[in-house]
Amino acid sequence: MRYDLLNILVVDDNHYIRILLTEILRAIGVTRIHEATDGAEGLQMMRDHDIDVVMTDLSMQPLDGIDFVRLLRNSPDSPNKMAPIIMITGHSTLQRVHEARDAGVDEFLAKPLTARGVIQRLHQAIEHPRPYFRSNDYFGPDRRRRVDPNFKGPWRREADALRPPNRG
Numbered sequence: 001m002r003y004d005l006l007n008i009l010v011v012d013d014n015h016y017i018r019i020l021l022t023e024i025l026r027a028i029g030v031t032r033i034h035e036a037t038d039g040a041e042g043l044q045m046m047r048d049h050d051i052d053v054v055m056t057d058l059s060m061q062p063l064d065g066i067d068f069v070r071l072l073r074n075s076p077d078s079p080n081k082m083a084p085i086i087m088i089t090g091h092s093t094l095q096r097v098h099e100a101r102d103a104g105v106d107e108f109l110a111k112p113l114t115a116r117g118v119i120q121r122l123h124q125a126i127e128h129p130r131p132y133f134r135s136n137d138y139f140g141p142d143r144r145r146r147v148d149p150n151f152k153g154p155w156r157r158e159a160d161a162l163r164p165p166n167r168g
Contacts, residue, residue: 001122001123001126001127002029003025003028003029003030003122004029004030004031006030006032006052006053006122006126007032007034007049007050007051007052007053008025008030008032008033008034008051008052008053008054008055009033009034009035009036009042009045009046009049009051009053009054009055009056010022010025010033010034010035010036010055010056011035011036011037011038011039011041011042011045011054011055011056011057011060011065011068012035012037012055012056012057012060012088013037013038013057013060013061014057017057017088017111017113018035018037020113021055021088021113021118022035024113024114024115024118025118027115028115028118028119034049034051037060038060038061038062038063038064038068039056039060039063039064039065039067039068039071040062040063040068042054042056042068043068043071043072043079046072046078046079046080046083047079051079051080051083052083052084052126053083053084053085053086053122053125053126054072054083054084054085054086055085055086055088055109056068056069056085056086056087056088057087057088057089058087058088058089058090058096058097058100059089059090059096065087065088065100066096066099066100066103069085069087069100069103069104069105069140070103070104072085072104073103073104073139073140074104074139081139082132084106084107084125084126084129085104085105085106085107085125086105086106086107086108086109086121086122086125087100087105087107087108087109088108088109088110088111088113089108089109089110089111090110090111101143102138102143103140104138104139104140104141105140105141106124106125106129106130106140106141107121107124107125108121109121129141130142
């Protein structure tokens with residue numbers, strides 16, 4: 001991957017995390033790194049720059065990562081609805097992780113941050129992007145990750161097994 005071609009936005013209210021992420025990104029060859037201290041500033045940075053990947057913290061004030069993702073994915077004036085988003089999370093609850101997934105996050109990166117983790121998530125988000133879907137209440141990457149090799153039907157959710165078969 002040509003990391004030197006990427007334009008990455010780091011959104012985190014913790015100055016030290018921004019420094020750490022920036023140093024990891026520079027070490028792997030990323031030269032165009034933009035920083036924002038919260039989701040509102042992140043949206044403005046997205047309007048001002050052609051961002052390829054967003055790395056955002058989950059817990060920030062006043063506009064947290066989940067609200068930032070929702071606005072980026074769903075706002076009519078969003079600067080880039082399909083930008084890959086890597087959510088950084090420390091000790092969040094499973095409920096918050098599910099909220100972030102349901103808001104449209106592409107990948108998760110757990111703290112403490114490591115160079116290996118950053119590289120893996122960037123690689124996954126860029127080299128193996130998931131298809132995007134729009135429904136009445138969601139826009140973002142396919143939230144389904146598990147592939148069941150024994151699955152034979154047209155539906156992928158357990159609740160779909162209760163659906164009557166499509167007779168044409």
